[in-house]
Amino acid sequence: MATSRIAIIGTGVIGAMTAWQLTRRGAEVLTFDAHSPGHDRGASAGESRIFRTIYKEGPGYVPLLQRSSGLWRDLERTTGSDLLTMCGGLTIGRADHPDVQAVRRCAEGHGLDHEVLDANRTRERFPQHAVDDDEVAVFDPAAGVLRPELAVQAALHAAEASGATLLPHHPVRKVAKTARGWRITSNGKDFDADHVVFAPGPWASRLEPLRGLPVEVRLITACWWAARDHAAHLPDRLPITIRRHREAGFSCFPSLDGASIKTVPHHLGFPVLGDPDSLPRNASPEFTRAASAAAARLLPGVVPHPIRIGTYAEGFTPDEHALLGALPGLRNATVMTGFSGHGFKLAPVFGEIGADLVLTGGTAHDIDHLDPSRFTNA
Template sequence: MDARVAVIGVGSIGSMALWQLARQGIDAIGFERYAPGHDQAAAGGESRIFRTAYLEGPQYVPLLVRARELWRELEQESGQSLLNLNGGLMIGPEDSDSMRNVLVSADRFDLPHEVLDTAEMGRRYPQHRMLPGEIGFFDEWAGVLRPEFAVLTAARRAQALGARVVSGARVTAVEPFDYGVRVHVGDRVYTVEQAVVTAGPWTAHFAPELARHVTPRKLVMTWYPALDVDAYRPERFPIFIRESGEVHIFGIPTLDGGSVKVAPHAPYGDLSDADDLDRNVAEGDLDAINRVVAELMPGLVPTPVRVSAYLEAYTTDGHALVGQLPGAENVWLLGAFSGHGFKMASAFGQVAADLVANGKTSLPIEHLDPARFAR
């Protein structure tokens, strides 16, 4: 055997899996087609939102609480700063499904928060032009993660604890056999006891029987200049998500001291394969987001100064695939995080290590079982 475990893809989830495996003393080797910390897949663009009162459903809260603890542990072990909990605003109508999920999450799990009516929002956060009927929900356990640097930090920490990382290594096949798994990389075949597939946008390559439920998508992020930059620094401008009628956007305070990231909370288009991504963005494709910025964010110049395209795999129900790869006993799949996986990557690293070590985890992942699509 070349190692006990192979991790296929050392990106957001794979780097955290490798760190957790190494922490548990499990001999692991990670294969990455680029290099840890690259920006060619799902983890590019300098910032990712962390939040705990979850509009996607309260079933995620225990994972998010654990993720927060693990981000802090990674910071402590590495001596690096990765997560700035500057707070987060969810903005939308009080009776919307998203706001209901956020309120139920906070209530059920006793999360620190404040509910702000339209007038209070206007006083505290004039950066947002509020619409009638909208409220603000302030999540204290929300903020900004540094994705590329976090991936690099976890991979380095894993290596310091004994894991191996092979960069520039594109895995072409993962082949289970009676006593383990063969991992094909170029003309070399590695043999391991178990494999963890964390290939992100390329998830379908390794799970062809689930492929019709998984779609790689293009996501575009846009940064807008601030008229008064100080009003958009993390201390004054929490991360935000606005789900209101036709408006589905998110935003992150200025990190470069000039521009503010505001982008649609929805993809720009489906791809038949992640390798087909065209990173060019036509000017007309930005009309919708520019209009929303002009209407709702009066302190920003509504023409972006930076535009970048990224990739992410989505499932048909918007929830990731986490568990045994159907039909392959020694292969664990953690992929298709459907636009909201980064914040939980640290917790899913633990899930991966738990599955490898014990075949189960105490974290709630039942709703993510890949078998729901194979059935």
């Protein structure tokens, strides 16, 4: 039987970053994943992710985002990888749209650099977007595009180089308390650990100790569109964009593949999936038609028929803030799940917080709003 001090179950971006941060501080780490690093069945794949600093999800995230930005650069330096391209970010919509207002409030409240462009200025600077006369754009210069598969690989590579033992293709079937810590069963073997970090993404309810946590599995679908003028859709000319329009809404990513740009439609909702393993590998004709109509209406430089569709599972909590902290009622267990569609950009700082919690039982970061007991105590 193998023994290890800290076991991490799940190496999507959250588990991978936690492994990197723990090994950086000299901890002994053993990681398990049912699949290979950077796989496309969970939440941490699909070529690109948005990084932004002006945050509509809550101004309390700004210090976490600023710390995360520095840690992304640390990981790039440590591994020699190119993970984050600062192409800037746009939020486009009517001036009275709640997301446009939230972004402006966040920028003004934190004194963050930003520009507010009227419709004409937006068209001049960003002709890739069709903009109505009553719309504005808020430009965030501290925003960019992340490469998710590479990021997961880089964090795990850094962890392994500092001594972590990685076990891909090791689905954890059972996690049981022992007198000293935990016993983890995978591929017919038992592994002992003093502390377990549960980072299973949308598979949370499959692990017995996490069953009571309110994590709903949802399907998020991404579409890639051929760009007619490819050069105009590269990161040096097309920022990441949150688009809010009366007919549609999506996030939009500049071209990283040399041919197409990506959107993740939001206005069609993120359907609930009973089981992350039942992820459909294609979109319905209705979804594709509606996504095409949005591209035809709002992205004049693309051919509005998707050349690629990707489907992904993500865990959502009722308030759409993650569960990050001690597992209620259990010692030596940290849970990190339910990142609700916006965890990627924050993964390095969440990894740092995970390491703080495991090694010291607390953290200097303000994460009260992520306390897992907020639902169990309600």
